[in-house]
Amino acid sequence: MRYELYYWPEIQGRGEFVRLPLEDAGADYVDVARVKKTGMAAMMRFLESRIAKQPPFAPPFLKAGNLVIAQTANILLYLGPRLGLVPKNEAGRLWAHQLQLTIADWVAEVHDAHHPIGGGFYYEDQKREAKRRAADFTAERLPKFLGYFEDVLKRNPKGSKYVLGEAVSYVDLSIFQMIAGLRYAFPRTMAKLEPKHRRLVALHNRVSSRSRIAAYLASERRLPFNQQGIFRHYPELDR
Amino acid sequence: MRYELYYWPEIQGRGEFVRLPLEDAGADYVDVARVKKTGMAAMMRFLESRIAKQPPFAPPFLKAGNLVIAQTANILLYLGPRLGLVPKNEAGRLWAHQLQLTIADWVAEVHDAHHPIGGGFYYEDQKREAKRRAADFTAERLPKFLGYFEDVLKRNPKGSKYVLGEAVSYVDLSIFQMIAGLRYAFPRTMAKLEPKHRRLVALHNRVSSRSRIAAYLASERRLPFNQQGIFRHYPELDR
Numbered sequence: 001m002r003y004e005l006y007y008w009p010e011i012q013g014r015g016e017f018v019r020l021p022l023e024d025a026g027a028d029y030v031d032v033a034r035v036k037k038t039g040m041a042a043m044m045r046f047l048e049s050r051i052a053k054q055p056p057f058a059p060p061f062l063k064a065g066n067l068v069i070a071q072t073a074n075i076l077l078y079l080g081p082r083l084g085l086v087p088k089n090e091a092g093r094l095w096a097h098q099l100q101l102t103i104a105d106w107v108a109e110v111h112d113a114h115h116p117i118g119g120g121f122y123y124e125d126q127k128r129e130a131k132r133r134a135a136d137f138t139a140e141r142l143p144k145f146l147g148y149f150e151d152v153l154k155r156n157p158k159g160s161k162y163v164l165g166e167a168v169s170y171v172d173l174s175i176f177q178m179i180a181g182l183r184y185a186f187p188r189t190m191a192k193l194e195p196k197h198r199r200l201v202a203l204h205n206r207v208s209s210r211s212r213i214a215a216y217l218a219s220e221r222r223l224p225f226n227q228q229g230i231f232r233h234y235p236e237l238d239r
Numbered sequence: 240m241r242y243e244l245y246y247w248p249e250i251q252g253r254g255e256f257v258r259l260p261l262e263d264a265g266a267d268y269v270d271v272a273r274v275k276k277t278g279m280a281a282m283m284r285f286l287e288s289r290i291a292k293q294p295p296f297a298p299p300f301l302k303a304g305n306l307v308i309a310q311t312a313n314i315l316l317y318l319g320p321r322l323g324l325v326p327k328n329e330a331g332r333l334w335a336h337q338l339q340l341t342i343a344d345w346v347a348e349v350h351d352a353h354h355p356i357g358g359g360f361y362y363e364d365q366k367r368e369a370k371r372r373a374a375d376f377t378a379e380r381l382p383k384f385l386g387y388f389e390d391v392l393k394r395n396p397k398g399s400k401y402v403l404g405e406a407v408s409y410v411d412l413s414i415f416q417m418i419a420g421l422r423y424a425f426p427r428t429m430a431k432l433e434p435k436h437r438r439l440v441a442l443h444n445r446v447s448s449r450s451r452i453a454a455y456l457a458s459e460r461r462l463p464f465n466q467q468g469i470f471r472h473y474p475e476l477d478r
Binding site (some may be wrong): 042051052053054055056057066068069070071073074075078091094095097098101102104105108112114117118120121126129132133136137141148151152156157237 | 312340341358368
């Protein structure tokens with residue numbers, strides 16, 4: 001099956017957590033909104049449809065045959081077993097999904113560090129509040145999330161190479177993306193925190209050197225981080 | 240099977256989205272942290288365990304036999320089919336879960352309306368920022384979420400009685416809780432918005448009059464809304 005991914009064409013954003021497993025599995029997919037001329041209009045038709053029976057609240061969403069699936073973690077719940085990127089048993093899938101939902105919470109907090117008042121305002125119009133929130137994020141929340149996932153790796157009975165058992169899963173790919181994004185957004189803070197989270201850093205490196213991921217990262221399909229996405233670099237928020 | 244729910248004993252919070260389906264289905268469960276004398280210690284032992292192989296990041300979590308499942312929407316993903324509160328086919332379950340994840344995003348925004356800087360600070364220490372964020376929440380985000388779910392009800396091909404098909408699901412119970420909580424937190428705003436969202440209001444009433452839910456709401460097991468939970472009433476945030 002050819003999957004159709006719909007996401008904003010100019011940012012990695014939440015769509016990247018779906019692109020990575022599709023790329024790692026070598027799946028047949030099209031990043032619809034990035035198709036020149038027609039792509040963005042196709043996505044907007046979907047979002048603005050007045051007749052769709054199951055409308056998405058927001059991108060990303062995935063079209064898979066007759067199914068239209070939204071919410072990043074839900075898309076991964078669906079794709080995981082089909083791409084061979086999650087354990088087969090229910091307990092393993094629930095644990096993977098639980099971790100992915102915790103990553104979703106983490107992503108929302110990364111976003112809100114630069115937009116604590118609302119997505120409808122420019123950063124410059126909430127910079128004062130962002131400084132306060134980012135200070136709390138870098139001092140309290142970020143160490144808490146990093147510590148949690150480092151601990152999850154440490155407690156894996158099958159070793160600390162991957163989060164679940166002995167094989168790579170979509171959760172590992174998402175953790176790679178978190179570390180990469182946090183390095184872009186908070187380089188000073190991450191330089192301080194990384195030595196305490198060696199398993200996560202090793203996991204980031206392990207994922208980035210997987211052959212299909214390495215090829216993807218070197219391709220034009222991988223958008224660069226920028227100041228419109230979730231991970232943004234404002235030096236004043238990274239003390 | 241007797242389910243064990245672990246959640247903070249003094250608030251409805253995210254735990255309430257799990258309590259409601261357990262109550263509606265007449266399931267055998269214990270609200271562990273609310274068991275006098277021993278309950279809170281039992282929950283903290285779990286959270287502070289240094290040997291658990293799959294530690295929860297935060298409550299709520301559910302113990303079901305050998306499984307320990309965290310993240311509210313993940314717990315509902317697991318419980319839904321077992322309690323008969325979700326369609327049996329995969330497409331229906333994914334759609335229900337997608338909606339539940341959108342409700343989870345909504346819940347986070349309700350919380351952040353009074354805590355835009357961080358959960359570690361008192362409300363009084365972020366009141367100025369909260370006023371700004373709550374103004375955006377009540378003017379933009381709340382109408383957007385209400386409008387979305389009203390629309391989902393309207394588009395249900397089987398009628399607007401419930402969100403999915405013709406039968407009640409855990410998503411309907413969660414929408415009841417959202418309306419109830421929003422009325423407590425933002426009575427002025429909701430009085431203005433409710434006439435435009437008649438299907439949601441009717442759904443709230445339909446759920447609250449279900450026999451087991453009505454009995455639960457009248458019991459001591461239903462904690463009152465209060466100023467420690469997700470839904471808090473600060474008149475200055477409800478203009």
